[in-house]
Amino acid sequence: MELDERKVTILKAIIRSYMETGEPVGSRTLSKLPDLQVSSATIRNEMSDLEEMGYIVQPHTSAGRIPTDKGYRFYVDEIMKEKSDAIRAKETELTEYKDLMTRRVDKLEYVLRHVAKLLAVNTNYAAMISGPNSRRNRIKFVQLSRMEEHKLLVATVFEGNIINNRIITVSAGLVEKDISDINMLLNTSLTGLTMDEINIRTIMKLRSDAGEYSEVVDQVLTEISEAFSNNEEEELEVYTSGATNIFKYPELTEGVAAGMLIEQFEKKDELRRMLGEINEKYRSDVQTDGIQVYIGEELPLQDMKDCSLVTANYDFGPGISGTIGIVGPKRMNYDKVLGTLKSVMKQLEETFKEA
């Protein structure tokens, strides 16, 4: 069977109606729409076909139809084709938040946290953002300073002005000159490298370069290299916002699943892994604009099988890349989410280009 124009119109109408109301859509409701000038009986026939083709189903015999994953997929693919319209529609709505974002570009964490909130409030779905993976980010400079007799502060600044502090303890006594020398040494050796690139060889070279200091310096370097390597779990943060928005969608809240779903948002490590994988996969995918849509069964996380997930990758330079995700019911307003997401990405990009 073929998906002719009228079938498409009907399918889209079903999806749009279901998006609004959350109720199964009947033939009579559709027949009343202005762009469908046929009787309900005709529509029933078409719906029967659409069901056979797998785009819609009946929750029970005497109910209207609701879209299947396949139905949503068709709809989403359809929007994606005419995406540019959707963007402009939403852009204005967000500008009022611009100052919020531009205010403190220097603290990426702060920006991301607020973007998550902004997305959640604007879309009425749940938002999450994975922070950039510092390990892939280039070191801009390192500053070593003395805090106490045996405690040193190592402040590392990465591209994008992401700052990372560590406190290290050394047993050896260090005079001011030692510290400033090591400082110099660290900067000449490490600047421009990513954490991943700092391996044993770099450290060894550093030590040999240290020359006369090597006995004292050795310990500092050991501490630093350790501080630089034991940090996988913390580096990649995930910020979430609006998890409670799911209470606005009855189909997600009835049953036991509600708790499971809300709990899923507290499991930051799973979210992180998921977003990380998506980022890995589509980071350099220019064709999709870095935007992906996952519907129902397509979701990587089992507990979210009743939801849809829209993701977008941001990339503001080496190492400063991550993924934004919006989670909502399958009947989420894809137009709006896609538009909002694009708009936010664009603004973020501008903000970071300036900085």
Place this chain on the structure above:
Amino acid sequence: MELDERKVTILKAIIRSYMETGEPVGSRTLSKLPDLQVSSATIRNEMSDLEEMGYIVQPHTSAGRIPTDKGYRFYVDEIMKEKSDAIRAKETELTEYKDLMTRRVDKLEYVLRHVAKLLAVNTNYAAMISGPNSRRNRIKFVQLSRMEEHKLLVATVFEGNIINNRIITVSAGLVEKDISDINMLLNTSLTGLTMDEINIRTIMKLRSDAGEYSEVVDQVLTEISEAFSNNEEEELEVYTSGATNIFKYPELTEGVAAGMLIEQFEKKDELRRMLGEINEKYRSDVQTDGIQVYIGEELPLQDMKDCSLVTANYDFGPGISGTIGIVGPKRMNYDKVLGTLKSVMKQLEETFKEA
């Protein structure tokens, strides 16, 4: 009417039974308890008295009784008297988590986040912790370093090794000597002060001390003072964990209130304000061990009126103080929560004394 010994026994029995089951308690159930060797009729008479006195109520005519806020209040006050027993009971259970806490004392944020999680997991209620108010914390030292031509990194380390970074932009050109001089100047003037104590006068003095540099330095100081003053909202963080635990208590999840309650945990600013006020009020209250219990209507937040809140203030030195809160149903296991909280406080204190 007077609360004689038998009435107390019955009241406590009602509360304990209701804590376990969440079901209204009837006279027959109570008559079967070993420590009540009287008939159900007698108990009915006593319960009638207790109801008249306001300690218990019937949800409806033909149901058992449940405790009122006043009933819980009596019970909690009773436990608080014999608190020391409760502590020791729980202490062992928590030791396994000790390494988790001691691992990274240098990052207070990290510790607090994990303590919140630990409390949530251990109690099965929702936990929250307010971070310390940096504005009241003493500056240990300040480190100024150049990031880019016109960008400087100001790293401020406070007592308790809490680190705060700011990036400031200056239009004037600075040579290395300027930076190290300003650095010296900042440290001699600001070390030992709290943010609150850094007022216009301090800044003015700093400027006059700057002497010959004043033209160039002026801008840096202005930037720094600004960076030091515009940060109220961020400084006081709140970490939450286990909000979804409330799904384990049906009386909290039925009705519309469930969503409201869960949402309340996303409103960090309100939580922050509440914990801040509690901290303010009981910070130096040695008598209560810094522990407070709020039941139902006593809660400062309207949306939590069906819950109880147990709070404890931590204080590990000047400025490093905050408040921990546990939120659960009114029928929460106060014994356990109080014990767990005390145990955690003790461990935290030890951890910080060492560092």
Place this chain on the structure above:
DNA sequence: GTTAGCACTCACTCAAATAGAGTGCTAATC
């Protein structure tokens, strides 16, 4: 003061009755 006994209340459960929305099919119509 305590207890046994009994009438009474009220929530909860279950089943049957009812209403309503929607479909599929058939036969008539364009």
Place this chain on the structure above:
DNA sequence: GATTAGCACTCTATTTGAGTGAGTGCTAAC
């Protein structure tokens, strides 16, 4: 051949009413 009107049918959701059981309050006896 496509469209439509009409009708029987299906299934959910809502209502109703009877029955059940837990629990109380009261009274009279111990």
